[in-house]
Amino acid sequence: MSLTEDQIARYSRHILLPEVGGAGQKKLLNARVLILGAGGLGAPVAYYLAAAGIGKIGIVDADVVEVSNLQRQIIHSTNDIGKPKAQSAKEKMTALNPDIEVVTYETRVNSENILDILKDYDAVVDGTDNFPTRYLANDACVMTGKPLFHGGVFRFDGQAITIIPGQSACYRCLFPEPPPQGLVPSCQEAGILGVVVGTIGLIQATEVVKYFLGKGDLLTDRLIVYNALKMNFRTVKVPKDDNCAICSANKTITELIDYQQFCGVAPH
């Protein structure tokens, strides 16, 4: 497959980069990425990956756009209130770049459906909003060997890490278990500075692009910790855990777990 004239024009600022070139752009066009959540993190990830020419992008989100989303979920507009987020995201992405395929899944992932959805993709971006889905995504990606680009936000804070199963530490190497119900504040009550999701989401999107280009050093085996008020990024080491319950030789988890939803809100 060679790039068309339209593609050479559209991606010219990529192609000019020696680290990308026509060959790198083709790698992006051949990539298939699943984004879990079309919310705060998913919005910038989806928008930028669409612009970058990731050839096939899946969007999983069961919610509809609400007015309170619009302070940060920039892929949705005021006119989209009431529309399924996955559909709203797809419209913006294909308007931005008709050159790519966008597939929508208006559902919530669980232990029953996640492997079936994942099988059509090469990598997964975690833009979900609760611990059960985050651990499910980690475990499913480890089991299927698919790279996972993790990001999380809380008020003025953000975290991100890239997980390459079989090579780098996974989310359970970092945090072995999710917190029990009641020990974490409600996501909806905690609040979030809107711009923080952009900062963290774009770290995830940057990692996706680097992964498919095969360039640079990925955010593996280390966690970036961002604080918007202090405006600092710190990095801590995340060793692969020899006793990790899912990714080590001593693993104890052999099937997917549906943890109880406990984010202060019941499953929608």
Place this chain on the structure above:
Amino acid sequence: MAIRVKIPTPLQKICGNQAEISVKGATVRELVDDIEATYPGMKERLCDEAGKLRRFINVYVNEEDIRFLSGDQTPLKDGDEVSIIPAIAGGI
């Protein structure tokens, strides 16, 4: 022996809204006890009923996770920087 401890946002309220505190301790265990003495309520946030550090809150000494050092017996020295980093789940 003063150790600087970076406090994550969800726990700052207990620490008088401070993002960083200065406490004492020759080990992480002693450090946690000293934090509790000054800021009551912190220990139950950091440790479970058995007194073990919770598995969704990590403690780092100079960027190294103490689970891969000597756990709560990890020694501390003057000038060490300790970070408490909890898992955060938000993405919406």
